[in-house]
Amino acid sequence: MSQQHPEETEHVEGVGEKAIVAISDPGEVGRAEHNRGDRVIVQISNIFAWFFPVLMIAICAQVVLRGAGHNQAWLDDAQWWVYGSAVLVGIAYAVTTNSHVRVDIFYDGFAHRKKRHIDIFGLAWLFLPFIILCWDTTLSYAISSVIADEGSDSPNGLHNLWILKVFMNVSFLLIAAATWFAYTRYLAQITRPDWWKKLLFAFPAVAFVVNLAIYYMALGIVLLTTEAANAREASRHWFFDEFNIGPEEMKYTVASALIVTVIIIAVAYARRDTSEEA
Numbered sequence: 001m002s003q004q005h006p007e008e009t010e011h012v013e014g015v016g017e018k019a020i021v022a023i024s025d026p027g028e029v030g031r032a033e034h035n036r037g038d039r040v041i042v043q044i045s046n047i048f049a050w051f052f053p054v055l056m057i058a059i060c061a062q063v064v065l066r067g068a069g070h071n072q073a074w075l076d077d078a079q080w081w082v083y084g085s086a087v088l089v090g091i092a093y094a095v096t097t098n099s100h101v102r103v104d105i106f107y108d109g110f111a112h113r114k115k116r117h118i119d120i121f122g123l124a125w126l127f128l129p130f131i132i133l134c135w136d137t138t139l140s141y142a143i144s145s146v147i148a149d150e151g152s153d154s155p156n157g158l159h160n161l162w163i164l165k166v167f168m169n170v171s172f173l174l175i176a177a178a179t180w181f182a183y184t185r186y187l188a189q190i191t192r193p194d195w196w197k198k199l200l201f202a203f204p205a206v207a208f209v210v211n212l213a214i215y216y217m218a219l220g221i222v223l224l225t226t227e228a229a230n231a232r233e234a235s236r237h238w239f240f241d242e243f244n245i246g247p248e249e250m251k252y253t254v255a256s257a258l259i260v261t262v263i264i265i266a267v268a269y270a271r272r273d274t275s276e277e278a
Contacts, residue, residue: 026098038096045092051083092174112189123186132205134172138168211256
């Protein structure tokens with residue numbers, strides 16, 4: 001009978017323990033590598049994880065009450081409130097713990113460094129810009145709900161529906177933060193995470209954020225300095241128009257964002273050189 005070395009035994013046991021933890025509490029996997037932001041995301045997510053037992057109780061209670069002829073509309077609304085909140089925060093948790101569904105049959109066979117390159121590209125170039133777009137899209141959605149003091153469609157439902165819609169918009173900021181923290185953690189595993197590298201390797205997301213900042217800042221200035229009555233009228237200002245670059249068109253706001261983003265990265269790179277010389 002072949003004998004197994006102690007080192008091999010410890011390795012096998014360690015793999016088994018990691019697999020068990022990955023199922024029971026993914027937030028503890030790789031905890032030593034987590035940065036402070038990662039731990040904050042995990043702690044917030046652990047709180048919202050308790051929403052799922054609450055959801056189960058609400059569903060069961062509504063089934064029993066409805067069967068007894070005492071339907072409660074507010075319980076139907078509560079299920080959406082609880083489920084929506086828990087799932088949105090759960091996205092941030094999945095990003096932080098890398099416990100999301102990965103539709104990639106080749107990933108597990110790649111070397112560690114190649115995995116990190118794929119993670120960085122997926123997070124910083126694909127997922128983070130999408131989440132920023134979701135935040136921007138749902139911002140007016142949330143504001144409109146607050147202004148209208150939106151409530152439930154049912155007289156006996158949960159009113160103040162604007163709370164859930166505002167939470168949805170804010171949750172995208174939480175997901176974006178989780179994505180950034182995970183991205184910078186992966187970046188640190190393959191190179192020194194200087195700020196200019198963080199910004200450069202996440203160029204699409206950074207440019208998108210700068211573009212939104214310029215857009216909303218310009219919109220505010222136009223509203224304050226012109227006779228525009230609302231945001232729609234203000235957006236007709238020439239700064240929000242397009243100009244031609246050969247056969248293509250580009251908005252002034254987008255062009256400004258690209259220029260400002262390059263300047264920000266250049267300044268961050270210059271400051272890096274200055275700090276090293278000092």
